[in-house]
Structure formats: structure tokens, C-alpha cells
Amino acid sequence: MFSYLFGVFFLNRFAKWKLITGSSLLVSLLTGCLILLPSYYIMLLIFGTAGFLIGATFYPVHLEILHQLGGTENQGSVFSLFFVCNSLFGLIFSLIGFGITSLPFSDTRQTQLLFLLFALLNLTASIFSAIYLRQLPEPHVVRTRIRLSSIGNLVTNKRLWMIIIIVFINYIAYTNINYVLPYLSETFHLPVRVNNLLSIIRVYFIGIIAAPIAGKITDLLHSASRIMGYTFLLHSIAIHIIFFLAAMASLIGFFVVRKLNHKSSS
Template sequence: MTMTAKAKWGRFALLVMGGGTIYKLANLKDVFYVPMQDHLGLTNTEIGLLLSVNSIVATALFVVGGFLADRFRTRTVISAGLIGAGLLGLYMSTFPTFSVLTVIFALLAVCSDCLFWPALLKSVRQLGGKEEQGRMFGFLEGGRGIVDTIVAFSALGIFVLLGSGIAGFRAAIITYAVIDIAIGILLFFLLRDSSETPSVEATEAKQDKLKVFEAFKIVAKLPQLWLVSLTVFMVYIVYVGLTYFIPFLSDVYGLPTALVGVFGIINQYGLKILGGPMGGFLADKKFKSSSRYIGFSFLALLPVMAVIILLPKTSNFTVAAMIMCLLFSVIVFSMRGVFWAPMDEVGIPEEISGTAFGIASLIGYAPGMFGFLIYGAILDANPGTTGYYTVFMIMCALAVIGSGVAFTVARMARRKKTATMAA
């Protein structure tokens, strides 16, 4: 491996570390859904409301984040987001009231989705060439999965060690917060300005001449951006539903809290390790198109969900239910691993990619504003299997729509490629 390649993958590893830590606090429900109910006294709807507030603020600030990503150094923006999230986590560990938790979840969105995420996406795109965009974003998702899993199992281990009660839950939150702060400081000192890709200086010179409103105007006139954004939207709204496999196994199959936590780590984090790289490899090597891969993957979700719904709800089928839920999730994570790769397929100009990612994130991640709230309200209004079946059927319907959108993007990318070759 050449020094240039080592530097490239070294920078990538640092970015993965940040990407695998910053969302832990805003997504406590992934591992500690039941403890949030038990020790914070939250209902499904209230948990959904916290997540919706987080997503509303994130969505409102994604475009601002894209602007910041185009105009400030990566280490400054990313480190500020991580350290800020960690400080908020330390305050969250005091178990404040629901109204204060609402403010905390809003501010976590500022740190992660405004300061951190658009800068991360832009950095990863710049690290990979045109022929490896699927793999770079796939490895990002897979690498985040490794970091996610290690950090989450560490927090769960502390939770169990301290008796799986309120003290353990508080210690788990503090663990997440301290890791965020530590990684933020580490990135600030190791992700030096000189670690930017060689083309960044030239790119930033062009950006300085490009006024922010002109950038928005250019991006807004790109129909391919809106279709890619809608593809991300459809993947993400199905992804939101994965959270409810966790209480589903607890309520319907009677899994104990600790085992539900283990499942949650595997379901929400561990599968990134497999799903992200798998999606990147298949998209680049087999399907030759990330958008085509996403379209077929949406369709593959339907028979898996059919089995989940039809399995008998007895303890004899608990393992089978867990396996099918994990299979559904790994397909979704394989799509998440590549759902930004079509940005390059459809020809989004790199010099405005930060702004483009900001606008696309605003649309793509919008389901977080209402998905958790709607799904949670459905479960509270329809206790037992009826509520879960309703949520799962909605996810299937959305997958069908998503496949149509993804195939439309694939056709657009194919026409662009044909036109480029003809020229």
C-alpha cells in the first residue's frame, strides 16, 4: 500500500470513528428502549416525540450544515459536533424532565446533523474516485457498524454489570457521552488541515467565489438531486421501522430486557458491518449501479416481512422470528450503505456537493420527523400484535413505492452515461 493510500484510509478510519459514535445519545432507543420506558417514564408516543423533535431540527438545519461543510475545515466542524453531543449527554445522565429532554434531543440534532453529518459525507465522497463511490459509502456504513457495536456493547455491559437498573442506565449514558468527547478531541488533533484531499484547496477556491444563494439555485435546478433525495427518503422511512422489532420481540415473544438490548445492538449496529460493505460490493460489482441495487433490495424485503408476520407467536418460534427480523434489517442496511452513492451516478458537481448533500439530507432524512411518532402512536393505540402488524404492513407498502423511485434514478443514470459516452 502506497503512502497516499495509507493516508487515504487513515483519514477514512478517523471519519468512521466519528460517524460511529455521535448518534448514540440521540438513539438510546436502539439498545435501551425498555429502560427509557422504565426509568424515564416514557410511553411509545413520547419516545417517538423526542425522536421527531430531533429529526425536525436536523431536517431544518441540514442545508445550513451543507453550507458549513463547503466553507469550514473538516476537523473543526466534526470535532465541535462530537464534543457538543458529549456535553449534552452528560446533562442527560441527570435524568431531567421530559420537557428538558425535548430540548436536549433538539440540540443533539444541531451537533450531529448540522455540524457533523454533511461534512462527513463530503469528506467521504472526496476520498473515493468515481468507480468506488459505492464501496466507500458501503465501507463507511460497515465501519460505523463496527464502532457502533463496540461502543453499544460496552454501554450495555456496564448497564448489566450495575444490575440492569437505574444506576446502570445512567452509567451507560455517561459512557456514550465520554466516548463522544474523547473521539471529538482525538479527531481535532489527528484530522489535521493537511489531511484534506489534494483537490480540496482548488475546490474551496471555487466555492469562495460561489455565493451561497447561487449554490442553492444551481442545486435546486438539478432534477436528479430530487430523485436521489426521494430514494434516500424511501429507504429511511423503512429503516425507521426497524426500531420496532425491538419492542415487538419483547412484547410478543417475551424476550427479557438484557436480551432485547443485545438484539437491538445487533439489529441497529452490528448489521451495518455486514450490510454496508455487502451493499457497496453488490452495487459496484454485480449490479453496476447503486440505484438498481436499491430497487431490487426494496422488493426483496417483501417476502421476508411476510414470514415475520405469518410466524406463530409462541416461544418455539422466537429464534426464527429474530433471524427473520435480522435478515430484513441487513437488507435495509445494505441499502443505507449505498443510498448516497447515486449522487455521483447522476452527476452532481463536486464543488457544490456539500450544499447538495445538505439539501438531499433535508429531504432524505425527513421521515425521522414523523415516522417514529406515527409508528409509536399506532403501537400505543393498538396494543399487541395488531399494532405491530399495522406498522409492518406500512413498511411493505413503502418498500414497493421505494423500488419504483430507485429504478427511476437508475434509468436517469443510465441515460446520462449513454449521453456522456456518445459525446
């Protein structure tokens, strides 16, 4: 959240292509430093700096670009195309990373190769940003100072707080799945590799299918809030089904073990 506030400041003062190009290049250099595997605290500093750069530049800039390209009628289509491409490339490079962890190397060498891959990807992103995003028109922005009265209006805005609460709840629901998967792998006795593949499929492959559908429905209904309401409802139902299946598996296992023990004792 702290980096997002700075993102608004940067977005009003610099060209969008410069922000993405510069941040991608800096993140690439920082990730390149991680290949040397410095001390623990240096790695924390590098990760924190890279996260701040991404939060303060990439996220606000790419949202601004998508809003600019989508206009008022095609927001859903533009955003869905972005998420399809994002999920597709994320799936490809996650599988590459999964393949790196399967190589017959030590954990140290595998980690270095993953950092190298991430550094090269950010370097490639900076090059493409410098070439293609420079062609986007830059709307005229009036550079005004951030005043305390403006901050006060934001703090007292009820709609803004409602959006923050919705996003926060969505984030909690999304991150909880990351904790559910290890539990499911233990309950259903899934190997670690299968669990990792399920994580990749959950994050990327499903997005490739779901994003175009959600984008088309959003443009038809002209209401993102209704789509979010339906999504939260389906998400809740899916979570309850997952826990029901896990509980049934544990319950069946309990009765099977109890019956076997009863037969052996008799």
C-alpha cells in the same frame, strides 16, 4: 432536514476537521450536562441542540470525506469500510451500554453512566478528529451566497425529489422494524433482554457482514440505484416472511387453545 440545510452552509465555509472536532466537543459537553439530570425541558433542549449539531456537521462532513477518499472508482469500497468500522464500534459500545443497564444500580445511576459513556466517546472522537482529519487536503471552495434562484432550481428538480422520496421510504422501512421487534417479542414471548440483543445484532452485526458485500457489488455494477432496488425488494420479502411467521404462531396458538378448551368441556 433543517439541520442538513445548515450543514451545506457550514461545509462551504469551514474546514472539515474543524466542523467535526468542534461539534463532537460540544456534544460531549452537552451530554456531560445530562449527567446532572436537569429538568425535562432542559433535557429536551440539550437533545435538540446536540441533534442539530450532529446533523449540521458530522453527517454532511463525513459523507464529503468519504466521497473525497473514494474517488470515482472505489466509492463502494470506501463506504463499506466506513460502515464496517461504524458497525463494529457500534456493536462494541452498544454491548457495553447493555452491560451498564444490567448492573445492580438504580435506573437513575444507570442513565447517568450511559450519559457519561456517550460524553467520553464524543470527547475521544473530537481528539482523534483534531489529530487525523487535519491532514486531509481541503479543496478550494468558492464561497457564494445562497440565492433565491438557486433554491427555486432545487425545489423544481424532479430527480432531487425522487431521491428524497426514496430516502424517506427507506427511513420508514427501517424505523418500522423498531416497532415490529416489540410485537415479535410479545408474539414469540421473547424476554426484554433478548429483544435488546436482537436490536443490537440487527443494527450492527448484520452491517459488518452486509457492508463489504454491498460495497463490492456497487463498485462492480457502478450503479447504486440498482443495488437500492434489489435491497428494497429483499427487504419487502423479509418483512412479509416475518409477518407470516408471526401470524402462523398466533394461528397455531389459537387452535391449540381452542382444542384444549374443547377437550376440557367434553
